[in-house]
Every structure is written in structure tokens, then in C-alpha cells.
Amino acid sequence: MNWGILGAGSVAQRRVMPAINALEGHAVQTLMVRDACRARDLAASHGASNGVSSVEALLADETIDAVYVSSPVVHHRDHVLAVAQAGKHVLCEKPMAMSSDTCRDMIEACNNAGVTLGTCYVLRGWEIYQRIRDLIRNGDLGTLIELRAHLAKWTPREADEWRLDPAQSGGGVLIDVATHYLDLFRFLAGEIVRVAYMGSSRVFDWPVEETAHALVAFESGCHGSLTATCTVPNGGNLLEVYGSEGSLFLGKTLRIVRGDDVVEEVVVFPDYYSGILTDFAHCTKTSNTPIASGLDGLRGTQIVEAAYQSAREQKIVTVISVG
Known part of the structure; x- marks a missing residue:
């Protein structure tokens, strides 16, 4: 699959283009940034055939099969619509958009x-999380009671x-980072139907939140809690899943506890993007759903909208349905 990169910023440079180039049958064909000289330099350093400085030039490349959109979120709608109109598949960076109505426009256009x-x-593309979902769905932990996630960096x-x-x-940090883990909660435990949220900015004094705290209720009746912050040096990620017959804890190791039985193993985490890229490419050829x-992007935006509403109104907010 030949890829176009619309917005070759830090994430595209550090993670996405190396992942594409490492996958058999995938290549970065053309990348786009606004500065023409920088576009050519980035193309040379990342093995791309072309570096261009406009969306129009990127989409005019008929050899491109799919476009990875990683522009500022405010531009996602216009860029996804342009890619769709050009007849190319589109993989959009999260968050999909700043509003659910905008997400619907993007879905309809595609x-x-x-x-x-x-x-x-x-x-969702990481094998470890797919394995955890299987444990939950197979009932290995009993009735699901609670999920907790903590991200500190x-x-x-x-x-x-x-x-x-x-x-x-x-x-x-809620819409930029924590949205990954809210989506992971959905992937593991089903739909989120209510949310209570607080955010704060105490270290860098940003105009947006540096730390996010969310409590969620799932359609199944279980609960979840999430803390994400970008103000803690030497932090880390931790996922905890509690069930009526067992629990698991994922950090640098995976520990599964059932009564007195404890199993612990070292986890080798993949690169961030290879799983999602491989799945997406397969779906473009089979017409399967990624x-x-x-719709997952829409649902993520709906949850974030409800969370910010919760902070403004200082109350628990119901998450509106998909569609």
C-alpha cells in the first residue's frame, strides 16, 4: 500500500512513517508539510518518493492508495473530506474531530x-489488549466490576x-491522550453511557488541561476510572481490571490473579502503529470495518464532549448514542 502523509509532524516522523516503512508491502509515497524545503528534506530522510507543500499536490498523486491525516484537529474535517473526494482511503489521527457533528460529516463523506x-x-491494534479483551469476554475474570487506567508522563x-x-x-490531555484510554475502555468493556470529569493545569500553566480525571459508567453496569497527566517525570502506564473471579494488572508486566493463583509475565510492547496500519490496509481490500x-472516532468524540460538559456543569453527564 502506498501512503500519503498529510501533516508530517512529530508523531508522523517518530512513529507512523517508520512503522509504514517497516511493514512489508507498505511505503511512504508522498508527504506534505507547508514548507516546501522542509517537505523535500523530510521526504529524503524518511524514504518518501515526494515531498510537497499543499494538500492539492498530495492528492494529485495517483499512486497513493491511502492517506494518513495528522494535521491539527481543527483541520481534520476539511482534510478528510478532501481525501475522500479524491477517492483515497483515509486513516485519521485521534481525536477524529472536536465535535460529533463534524465526525458525522467525515463518516458521511467517506x-x-x-x-x-x-x-x-x-x-486496539496491540496484541496484549486483544488478549485482555478475550479474557474478559471469555469470563476468565468473572463478572466485570471495574477498570482503572493511569497514564503519567x-x-x-x-x-x-x-x-x-x-x-x-x-x-x-483529555482529548489528546486520555481519549486513547477511554477508547480502550470501550474496546475492553463495551459502551460508556455516563461520565464525570475534572481537569486541571497546575505545572505548566497551559490554557488547556495538563491533568485529566474521569469516572465512567458502562452500559453493562461496571465502572471505570482514568487519570492522565503530562506533568510527572518518570511516570508510566498502568491498567487494572477487576472481576468477581479474578483481576489483572498491566504495567511493564502482566499479572493475573485468581484467588491464590498468581501468574506474572514480562510484556514486550509493539511499536505504536503497526497493528492499526496492518488492519486498516486489510480492510481497504476486503471492505471489512477497521x-x-x-464510528469509533465519533464515539470517542461524544465521550470527550460529555466529559467537558461535566466539568463545565459540575455534574454527571449522559453520553449520547452513536449515530
């Missing part, structure tokens, strides 16, 4: 154009970075 739309909820940003401008990003679809 459906009308007959192209596949995927969302980069990359954790240190990510200072430049003052002029677009992610710090809510008009371009839609918000801070493991992280446009």
Missing part, C-alpha cells in the same frame, strides 16, 4: 465516496504549539 475511514486508536510543550490552542486542538472505525 461512505458516499466508497472509501474506508479509520481512526488511529492504536491500542512528562511532556512540556512550546508556548506556540497548536496543541495548546483550544481553538485548534479542542482541549488538552478495528478502529470512523
Whole structure:
């Protein structure tokens, strides 16, 4: 599959293009950034055939099969619609958009154009999370009671970075990072129907939240809690799943506890994107639904909308249905 890269920023450079180039049968064909000289330099350093400085030039490349959209969130709608109109499949970085109505426009455009739309909820493509979902669905942990996730890292940003401008990003760590784990909750435990949320900015004094705390209720009746922050050096990620007959804890190791029986193993985590890229490419050829679809992107945005509403109104908010 020949890929176009619309918005070759830091994530595309550090993670996406290396993952594409490492997959058999995949190649970065053309990448686009606004500066023409930088586009040519990035193309040379990432093995791309072309580096261009406009969306129009990118989409004019008839050798491109699919486009990875990683522009500022405010531009996702226009860029996805342009890619769909050009007849190319589109994999959109999360968050899909800043509003659910915008997500619906993107889904409709891709459906009308007959192209596949995927969302980069990359954790769905990791074998370890697919394994955990199987444990839950097979009843190995009994009745699911609670999920907890904690993400702590240190990510200072430049003052002029677009992610710090809510008009371009839609918000801070909740919509930018925690949305991965809210989607993972859905992947593991089903639909989220209610949310209570608080955010804060105490270290970098950003105009968007640096730390996010969310409590969620699932359609099944179980609950979840999530904390994400970009203000803690040497932090880490932790997922806890509690059931009536067993629990599991995923950090650098996976520990499964059932009564007095404890099994622990070291986990080798994959690169972030290879799973989602492989699945998406397969779906473009089979017309299957991607493991992280446009509807999943919509649902993620609906949950984020409900969370921000919860913070504004200081109450638990019901998450509206998909569609």
C-alpha cells in the first residue's frame, strides 16, 4: 500500500512513517508539510518518493492508495473530506474531530465516496489488549466490576504549539491522550453511557488541561476510572481490571490473579502503529470495518464532549448514542 502523509509532524516522523516503512508491502509515497524545503528534506530522510507543500499536490498523486491525516484537529474535517473526494482511503489521527457533528460529516463523506475511514486508536491494534479483551469476554475474570487506567508522563510543550490552542486542538490531555484510554475502555468493556470529569493545569500553566480525571459508567453496569497527566517525570502506564473471579494488572508486566493463583509475565510492547496500519490496509481490500472505525472516532468524540460538559456543569453527564 502506498501512503500519503498529510501533516508530517512529530508523531508522523517518530512513529507512523517508520512503522509504514517497516511493514512489508507498505511505503511512504508522498508527504506534505507547508514548507516546501522542509517537505523535500523530510521526504529524503524518511524514504518518501515526494515531498510537497499543499494538500492539492498530495492528492494529485495517483499512486497513493491511502492517506494518513495528522494535521491539527481543527483541520481534520476539511482534510478528510478532501481525501475522500479524491477517492483515497483515509486513516485519521485521534481525536477524529472536536465535535460529533463534524465526525458525522467525515463518516458521511467517506461512505458516499466508497472509501474506508479509520481512526488511529492504536491500542486496539496491540496484541496484549486483544488478549485482555478475550479474557474478559471469555469470563476468565468473572463478572466485570471495574477498570482503572493511569497514564503519567512528562511532556512540556512550546508556548506556540497548536496543541495548546483550544481553538485548534479542542482541549488538552483529555482529548489528546486520555481519549486513547477511554477508547480502550470501550474496546475492553463495551459502551460508556455516563461520565464525570475534572481537569486541571497546575505545572505548566497551559490554557488547556495538563491533568485529566474521569469516572465512567458502562452500559453493562461496571465502572471505570482514568487519570492522565503530562506533568510527572518518570511516570508510566498502568491498567487494572477487576472481576468477581479474578483481576489483572498491566504495567511493564502482566499479572493475573485468581484467588491464590498468581501468574506474572514480562510484556514486550509493539511499536505504536503497526497493528492499526496492518488492519486498516486489510480492510481497504476486503471492505471489512477497521478495528478502529470512523464510528469509533465519533464515539470517542461524544465521550470527550460529555466529559467537558461535566466539568463545565459540575455534574454527571449522559453520553449520547452513536449515530
